[in-house]
Amino acid sequence: xxxxxxxxxxxxxxxxxxxxxxxxxxxxxxxxxxxxxxxxxxxxxxxxxxxxxxxxxxxxxxxxxxxxxxxxxxxxxxxxxxxxxxxxxxxxxxxxxxxxxxxxxxxxxxxxxxxxxxxxxxxxxxxxxxxxxxxxxxxxxxxxxxxxxxxxxxxxxxxxxxxxxxxxxxxxxxxxxxxxxxxxxxxxxxxxxxxxxxxxxxxxxxxxxxxxxxxxxxxxxxxxxxxxxxxxxxxxxxxxxxxxxxxxxxxxxxxxxxxxxxxxxxxxxxxxxxxxxxxxxxxxxxxxxxxxxxxxxxxxxxxxxxxxxxxxxxxxxxxxxxxxxxxxxxxxxxxxxxxxxxxxxxxxxxxxxxxxxxxxxxxxxxxxxxxxxxxxxxxx
Numbered sequence: 001x002x003x004x005x006x007x008x009x010x011x012x013x014x015x016x017x018x019x020x021x022x023x024x025x026x027x028x029x030x031x032x033x034x035x036x037x038x039x040x041x042x043x044x045x046x047x048x049x050x051x052x053x054x055x056x057x058x059x060x061x062x063x064x065x066x067x068x069x070x071x072x073x074x075x076x077x078x079x080x081x082x083x084x085x086x087x088x089x090x091x092x093x094x095x096x097x098x099x100x101x102x103x104x105x106x107x108x109x110x111x112x113x114x115x116x117x118x119x120x121x122x123x124x125x126x127x128x129x130x131x132x133x134x135x136x137x138x139x140x141x142x143x144x145x146x147x148x149x150x151x152x153x154x155x156x157x158x159x160x161x162x163x164x165x166x167x168x169x170x171x172x173x174x175x176x177x178x179x180x181x182x183x184x185x186x187x188x189x190x191x192x193x194x195x196x197x198x199x200x201x202x203x204x205x206x207x208x209x210x211x212x213x214x215x216x217x218x219x220x221x222x223x224x225x226x227x228x229x230x231x232x233x234x235x236x237x238x239x240x241x242x243x244x245x246x247x248x249x250x251x252x253x254x255x256x257x258x259x260x261x262x263x264x265x266x267x268x269x270x271x272x273x274x275x276x277x278x279x280x281x282x283x284x285x286x287x288x289x290x291x292x293x294x295x296x297x298x299x300x301x302x303x304x305x306x307x308x309x310x311x312x313x314x315x316x317x318x319x320x321x322x323x324x325x326x327x328x329x330x331x332x333x334x335x336x337x338x339x340x341x342x343x344x345x346x347x348x349x350x351x352x353x354x355x356x357x358x359x360x361x362x363x364x365x366x367x368x369x370x371x372x373x374x375x376x377x378x379x380x
Contacts, residue, residue, distance in 0.1 A: 002033065002034070002035050003033075003034050003035065003080050003376065004034075004035050004037070004077060004079045004081075005029065005034040005035065005036050005037070005079070005080065005081050005082075005083065005376075006036075006037045006038070006039065006074065006077065006079040006081070006099075006104075007022070007025065007026055007029070007036065007037070007038045007039075007083050007085075008038070008039045008040070008082060008084045008085065008087075008091065008095065009022045009038075009039075009040050009041070009084070009085040009086055010040075010041040010085075010086045010088055010089070010090055010091045011041060011042055011086070014256075017111075017201075017299070017300070017301040017302075018085060018111045018112075020301055021085075021109075021111065021177070021301065022085045022086075024202065024203070024204050024207070025083075025368070025372075026038055027204055027365075028204060028365040028368060028369055029369075029372075032369060032373075034376075037073070037077055037079070039069075039070070039073055041066075041090045041091060053150065056089035056154070057089075057150070057153075057154040057157070059089055059090045059091075059092055060088050060089045060090075060092050060154055060157070060158045060161075061092060061157045061158060061160075061161045062092055062093065063090060063091060063094045063095070064094065066090060066091045066094055066095050066098075067094035067095065067098045068098070069095075070082075070091075070094075070095040070098040070099060071098035071099075071101065071102065074098065074099050074102045074104050075102055079099070079104050080104060080105065081104060081105045081106075081107060081376055081379060082096075082099040082104045082105070082106055082107070083107040083108075083109070084096060084106070084107065084109070085108075085109050085111065087108075088114075088158060089154075092158070092161065093161050093162055093165050093167060093170070096108070096167070096170045096171065097165060097170060100170050105172045105173075105376075105379040105380075106170055106171050106172050106173075107171070107172065107173045107174075107175060107375070107376075107379070108171045108173075108175070109174075109175040109177070109199075110174055110175065110177070110181065110185065110298075111177065111298055112298060113181075113184065113185075113296065113298075114155070114158070114159070115159075115167065115185075116133065116184075116188050116189050117129075117132045117133055117137065117140070117159075117188075118137050118141075118152070118155040118156045118158070118159040119132060119140050119145040119146075119155075120155065121233065121295060121296060122184075122295060122296045123145075123233050123295040123296075124143060124145045125147075126231070126232030126233050126294075126295075127294075127295070128294065128295050128296075128318075129143075129145060129295075131143060132145075133188045137156060137159050137160070138156065140152060140155065140156055141153055141156050168189075168191040168192065168195070171195065172195065172379055173195055173196070173197060173375055173379060174192055174195050175196070175197055175198075175199050175375070176196060176197070176198045176199075176298075177198075177199065177200055177201050177298050177299040177320060178198065178200060178298055178299050178320030178323045179198055179320075179323035180296075180317075180319075180322060180323045181296075181299070181320050182196060182198050184296065197371075197375050199368065199371045199372060199375065200299065200320075200321075200324065200362065200363060201299045201301055201304060201363070202362075202363045202364055202365060202367060202368040203301075203304060203305065203308055203359075203363060203364065203365075204365045205364065205365055207308075208308050208359060208364065210277070211280050211283060211305055211308045211309050212308065212310075214280060214281050214283070214284035214309075215284060216284050216310075221248075221249060221250045222249045222250070222287050222288065222348045223250050223251075223252060223285055223286045223287050223288070224242075224243075224246075224249055224250065224251045224252070224286065224287065224288045224289075224290060224344065225251070225252045225253070225254065225282070225283075225286040225288070225289045225290070225306075225311075226239045226252070226253045226255070226289075226290055226292070227254045227255060227279070227289065227291075227302040227305075227306075228254075228255045228291070228302060229255050229256060229257065230253055230255050230256065230257030230270070231257065232294075233293070233294070233295050234292075234293055234297075235291070235292030235293045235294050235316070236253070236255075236257075236292075238292040238294065238337060238340075239251070239253065239290060239292050240264065240265065240268065241337060242290065242292070242340060242341060242344070243264075243267055243268040244265045246341060246344055246345070247265060247266075247267050248267075249267065249344070249348065250267055250269070251265075251267055251268040252268075252269045252271055252282070252285075252286070253268065253269070253270050253271060254271050254272070254273070254274055254279060254282060255272070255273055256272070256273040257270075279305075280305070280309070283309035283311060284309065286306075286309075286311055287311065287312065287347070287348070288311060288312045288313075288314065288344060288347055288348075289302070289303065289306035289311045289312070289313045289314070290313075290314045290315075290340065290344075291313065291314070291315040291316070291319050291321075292314075292315075292316055292340065293315070293316055293318050293319050294318060295318060296318050296320075297318060297319045297320060298320045299319075299320040299321055300315065300320060300321050303315055303319065303321045303331075304321060304363060307328050307330060307331060308359055310330070312330045312332065312347045313328075313330060313331050313332065314332045314333075314334060314343055314344070315331070315332070315333055315334075316333070316334065316335045316340075317333055317335045318335070324360075324363075327362065327363075328360065332347075
């Protein structure tokens with residue numbers, strides 16, 4: 001008997017790793033034996049202006065319109081399993097309640113930390129922020145963790161709505177994308193323990209093929225890259241310091257930034273934000289990819305892409321993919337500035353291998369399909 005599956009996601013204003021993970025899941029499951037439907041609140045719905053922001057705040061706490069939309073979708077299509085990704089700002093917990101009222105099984109993939117802390121990424125002013133986990137979520141409003149008091153209150157109210165409607169009871173299975181993320185959630189809220197499973201982010205076969213099709217282009221120097229927002233929370237300031245110290249190597253940064261970047265070392269090249277295809281070409285020019293996040297990042301698809309491209313990838317222990325350091329020969333974990341520099345210098349003395357890598361099965365669509373099918377099957 002065919003299982004009717006509904007995949008739901010609220011897009012962000014700008015394409016993110018969470019979007020990439022969601023659409024990869026859709027691509028894989030549509031090729032499987034599941035009958036797949038999707039419902040996506042598009043990025044065009046991102047709140048702009050005061051009225052839209054107020055509406056987003058209310059919808060984030062409890063959206064009556066989305067409750068009825070999801071209820072109708074589940075009922076009309078006789079959905080068996082509803083798999084949610086991001087539910088803010090428009091969907092809210094009301095969407096999960098709608099699915100649950102019709103006896104559909106509810107699965108929620110947790111891509112960040114907002115369900116245990118309104119600071120979302122456990123950061124504040126570019127630094128690690130654990131105050132709400134220690135003192136209570138209300139301090140995120142006092143500390144204005146979102147840099148906008150209106151937004152901080154909105155995030156706090158979303159958090160309260162999840163507590164009020166008992167998110168842990170509505171959801172039948174929580175999916176974490178790394179062991180690191182799972183450990184953090186469970187250490188602060190044991191209610192997640194019995195209903196959780198870890199399924200890492202993955203790359204589809206088509207994406208792996210595209211990444212690996214480009215030939216390595218050597219320019220005579222060791223090339224070191226950074227992918228992500230050029231911001232403090234992503235560790236870009238640390239990347240700059242590494243470039244300053246290791247000035248015999250060439251450094252490249254790929255990502256958007258609103259910061260003033262005029263005081264940079266001469267060996268650091270700001271390439272800017274690229275399309276996915278252009279970024280894959282750039283991977284072929286690199287030897288090393290550094291993900292120097294000082295704050296918690298649940299996984300890092302960029303690191304996974306770099307590994308697929310045959311790069312040596314260095315991450316800090318705040319990055320979720322560090323949980324799988326034993327699955328990759330070219331994945332290194334270091335948390336200190338000096339350790340990252342030493343690893344770079346060690347790698348630089350070695351000859352770069354051809355980028356046709358044997359990619360670990362658990363991070364491919366085959367591995368993902370096996371794990372998600374087992375998870376779905378266990379809901380019955």
